[in-house]
Amino acid sequence: MIDPPSNIRAHQAEQVLEITWPDGAADRLPYRALRAECPCASCQDEWTGERIIQVEHVREDIKLEGLEMVGTYAIQPTWSDGHSTGIYTWELLRKAAADLPKP
Ligand SMILES: [Zn+2]
DSSP states (O other): OOOOEEEEEEEEETTTOOOOOTTSOOEEEEEEHHHHOOOOOTTTOOTTTBBSOOGGGSSSTTEEEEEETTTEEEEEEEESSOOOOOOOOOOOHHHHHHHHHOO
């Protein structure tokens, strides 16, 4: 289990979700990449894990319309394309950050 972040900030102008972890590490996740990582069944095949939504399919001007906590283990974003069924666990967020190209 990964401990919940100590802070989550949405930078709307930059389209970046900044997540600070209890160990002090901070991840900056671009909305577009994050939207493409959506783990729900309509964005990713449940059985094969194959991605249905790719980053090229996500609008460049994607915004975050809302962010709900799911218990203490995940967040559920509402995107400006109307999609809100993805539940992003801390594990997924850390993995997504690790997989991003470093600036
Ligand atoms: Zn999805």
